[in-house]
Amino acid sequence: MxxxxxxxxxxxxxxxxxxxxxxxxxxxxxxGDGFSIDQIPNPAWRTIIGAGRIAWKAVGRPLLRLATQDTDFRNRTxxxxxxxxxxxxxxxxxxxxxxxxxxxxxxxxxxxxxxxxxxxxxxxxxxxxxxxxxxxxxxxxxxxxxxxxxxxxxxxxxxxxxxxxxxxxxxxxxxxxxxxxxxxxxxxxxxxxxxxxxxxxxxxxxxxxxxxxxxxxGVSLADLDWGRLPTFRSPGEGR
CATH class of the missing domain: 2.50.20.20 (outer membrane lipoprotein receptor (LolB), chain A)
Known part of the structure; x- marks a missing residue:
């Protein structure tokens, strides 16, 4: 070792x-990974949160994907x-x-x-x-x-x-x-x-x-502008 x-x-x-x-x-x-509704001790809250999840999957998630052009916010590169x-x-x-x-x-x-x-x-x-x-x-x-x-x-x-x-x-x-x-x-x-x-x-x-x-x-950094946030993936931004 x-x-x-x-x-x-x-x-x-x-x-x-x-x-x-x-x-x-x-x-x-x-x-929310690893979270289970069964962990909630109050049965009334389990029902409310369960209904909310169903509504989110049926309506909220499709609308969010449409508005954000299906951007995956859980994975960024x-x-x-x-x-x-x-x-x-x-x-x-x-x-x-x-x-x-x-x-x-x-x-x-x-x-x-x-x-x-x-x-x-x-x-x-x-x-x-x-x-x-x-x-x-x-x-x-x-x-x-x-x-x-x-x-x-x-x-x-x-x-x-x-x-x-x-x-x-x-x-x-x-x-x-x-x-x-x-x-x-x-x-x-x-x-x-x-x-x-x-x-x-x-x-x-x-x-x-x-x-x-x-x-x-060992790459050259001579052309980088350290006075601005970079635009390597979004060259049209902020210029």
Missing amino acids: ADEAAEIKAARERLVSAGSARILGATQFHW ARGFVDFAGRRSMIDYGSYAVLQIGGQEWSGRSGRAVSGLSASAAGVGTPLWLVDLIKGTTGAEDLGTELIAGEQWRHFTLTASLADASAGSAVGLATPQRDQFDDLLRLVLDVWTDSHGLRQVRFVQSGRTDTVTFSES
């Missing part, structure tokens, strides 16, 4: 040492870049984007000027957060190789301490929702590596799963 943990940290260092990377992002939301040397990243989900610099982030309609937005603390699941968390790896298990995008990647599941990762980071790391403090000392995530370094990271938190894929490392 120690060898696997050391291998993952080495793969992370190879990626970070490249200075930058092109990224693909995916966020899957789990709204994005494109962007991360600058390890400058501690910043930008990612566009299509009409919605996020830009992070240091411990702050700005979000809103793709293409908007950052000067017109309010900054907030960088959250859980961002590209930099995921890469930083790996520094706190305390154990890992090798799950073998998998064919992804025509390439052979090694899949690991690892345990990481948020305290150790945060102590080794330039800025403190955001805290995911957990029931007990000790749970933060054994956060579980999946990573994929190859000979080039870290290729993909996946983390499950309350209500969502964040996956970041590093599709190309």
